[in-house]
Amino acid sequence: MEEYKEILLTSDEIKTDDYLVNMGPQHPSTHGVLRLLVKLEGEKVLNVQPHIGYIHSGIEKMTESLSYIQIPHLTDRMDYLAAHMNNEAVSLCVEKGLQVEVPERAKYIRTIFDELQRLASHQLWWCAFGMDMGALTTFFYGLRDREDILDIFEETCGARLTLNYSVPGGVMFDIHPNFQRDVKAFIKKFRQKLPEYERLLTGNVIFQERTKGVGILSKEDAIAYGVTGPSARASGFSCDIRKKQPYSAYPYVKFKEILGTDGDTFTRYHLRILEMYESMNIIEQLIDNIPEGDYAVKMKGVTKLPEGEYYQRVETGRGEFGVYIISDGKKNPYRMKFRSPGFSNLFAINNIAKGWKIADLVAIMGTFDLVIPDIDR
Amino acid sequence: MRSIIKYFGEIFGGFFSLLTGMKVTARYFFTPWKNVTQEYPENRATLKMPDRFRGEVVMPHDENNEHRCTGCGLCELACPNGSIEIITKSVISEDGKKKRAIDQHIYHLGMCTLCNLCIRACPSSAIKMDQTFEHAVWNRAELTKVLNKPGSKLMEGVKE
Numbered sequence: 001m002e003e004y005k006e007i008l009l010t011s012d013e014i015k016t017d018d019y020l021v022n023m024g025p026q027h028p029s030t031h032g033v034l035r036l037l038v039k040l041e042g043e044k045v046l047n048v049q050p051h052i053g054y055i056h057s058g059i060e061k062m063t064e065s066l067s068y069i070q071i072p073h074l075t076d077r078m079d080y081l082a083a084h085m086n087n088e089a090v091s092l093c094v095e096k097g098l099q100v101e102v103p104e105r106a107k108y109i110r111t112i113f114d115e116l117q118r119l120a121s122h123q124l125w126w127c128a129f130g131m132d133m134g135a136l137t138t139f140f141y142g143l144r145d146r147e148d149i150l151d152i153f154e155e156t157c158g159a160r161l162t163l164n165y166s167v168p169g170g171v172m173f174d175i176h177p178n179f180q181r182d183v184k185a186f187i188k189k190f191r192q193k194l195p196e197y198e199r200l201l202t203g204n205v206i207f208q209e210r211t212k213g214v215g216i217l218s219k220e221d222a223i224a225y226g227v228t229g230p231s232a233r234a235s236g237f238s239c240d241i242r243k244k245q246p247y248s249a250y251p252y253v254k255f256k257e258i259l260g261t262d263g264d265t266f267t268r269y270h271l272r273i274l275e276m277y278e279s280m281n282i283i284e285q286l287i288d289n290i291p292e293g294d295y296a297v298k299m300k301g302v303t304k305l306p307e308g309e310y311y312q313r314v315e316t317g318r319g320e321f322g323v324y325i326i327s328d329g330k331k332n333p334y335r336m337k338f339r340s341p342g343f344s345n346l347f348a349i350n351n352i353a354k355g356w357k358i359a360d361l362v363a364i365m366g367t368f369d370l371v372i373p374d375i376d377r
Numbered sequence: 378m379r380s381i382i383k384y385f386g387e388i389f390g391g392f393f394s395l396l397t398g399m400k401v402t403a404r405y406f407f408t409p410w411k412n413v414t415q416e417y418p419e420n421r422a423t424l425k426m427p428d429r430f431r432g433e434v435v436m437p438h439d440e441n442n443e444h445r446c447t448g449c450g451l452c453e454l455a456c457p458n459g460s461i462e463i464i465t466k467s468v469i470s471e472d473g474k475k476k477r478a479i480d481q482h483i484y485h486l487g488m489c490t491l492c493n494l495c496i497r498a499c500p501s502s503a504i505k506m507d508q509t510f511e512h513a514v515w516n517r518a519e520l521t522k523v524l525n526k527p528g529s530k531l532m533e534g535v536k537e
Contacts, residue, residue: 206395
């Protein structure tokens with residue numbers, strides 16, 4: 001009851017027509033256990049209050065009792081669609097503390113995996129977004145192409161979703177002998193399949209009517225709420241970490257940071273499709289030039305970070321992911337904090353969903369690409 | 378006049394956009410050999426997992442029932458979830474010296490996150506990942522396994 005009282009007090013005076021609806025925690029379009037307390041006037045959304053914590057797993061606290069080698073495997077479970085980027089962020093942060101230089105080969109492999117993971121994430125987002133909007137067909141097309149990427153992951157690192165491939169010092173295994181051949185075959189195939197996505201959904205008149213001009217996020221609001229990733233770039237806020245603070249092999253590649261202007265649901269949607277083309281460009285530049293050499297540096301038995309604070313951020317499929325370590329010189333971190341993109345993106349929804357219908361709220365939420373364990377951690 | 382053209386243009390444009398999408402689905406409808414689905418339980422005989430697939434931890438034994446595990450406990454230390462327990466015993470070797478040997482290498486599959494850290498930590502390559510993936514059991518206790526076979530002993534030539 002407390003929270004109902006809270007919303008009554010914080011919002012404007014309640015009229016007899018207004019009512020509160022719980023969207024979630026078991027609503028299919030929230031993609032997980034997210035609960036939105038929506039205040040409605042008829043079908044019109046007046047206020048959206050997110051309630052999180054249904055899948056809180058205490059990963060930040062758990063890291064305090066684990067060694068630096070063991071921590072990356074837990075971050076797989078946060079943003080499971082960006083498992084490799086999360087692993088990489090922890091690895092880069094630990095390497096920064098130890099001042100270890102990673103072999104060039106490992107950098108290239110990590111970057112290729114980053115982009116493959118981003119493609120897989122955007123594919124799953126695309127098919128689930130189509131399903132939210134009532135187009136079930138897209139779900140099968142997206143998963144069909146994602147399967148190829150997961151097969152490549154499985155062959156090289158033995159897992160499909162929880163990769164644990166990037167470890168402090170490099171990567172866990174060398175690439176599989178078939179890796180380059182498979183990736184090239186996949187890129188060739190996916191270049192033909194991606195226009196299919198556009199024909200199926202982007203041009204569809206019903207889809208366009210439901211997304212164009214809906215839920216506009218201004219550039220100022222995007223900056224104020226700390227929105228990052230494709231959702232913020234659609235509003236014209238240039239925030240790509242791959243460009244701003246290049247890590248791994250990103251300094252060696254040429255790619256465009258795609259920026260939108262409108263900031264509506266359609267721009268956020270279409271920007272991700274364009275990003276998939278850019279990801280393929282990046283992979284094509286790297287795949288033939290993987291240098292020979294070691295894939296990891298040998299780490300000591302017990303890894304101890306020198307006393308101090310370390311921060312490292314990477315760009316995941318959803319936005320900026322940051323890892324902050326406070327070390328007191330022991331083998332476990334004193335405190336570890338993850339800055340997850342989903343958390344900041346979620347709280348911008350209230351601002352832009354006001355005044356739209358409840359069906360538009362589903363579309364707006366879909367384009368923010370929320371992954372709930374990433375929000376709750 | 379212009380508004381009428383725009384009105385009908387939108388209607389026909391809308392229909393055309395729907396037909397474009399239908400063309401994609403129709404092409405796959407009439408070319409079923411392009412389908413990519415696997416008929417999983419039926420294709421068990423031909424289904425082969427990749428060599429590196431992380432299914433469960435196993436300890437390979439050779440034909441003389443000998444393994445390579447010295448019982449050093451490094452895998453137990455490397456495991457983030459405590460899914461490995463090592464119980465050692467002391468055996469007296471032929472020349473009368475006391476030596477540490479493994480009694481039981483207990484592996485809790487139910488707690489394992491298949492992160493591969495134990496296999497990286499093992500200095501004598503005693504354990505490896507197996508490619509099995511059908512782990513469902515009726516009783517939870519069956520998920521706790523003893524990896525070294527009864528009566529097995531350390532392979533000769535493996536040093537700590």
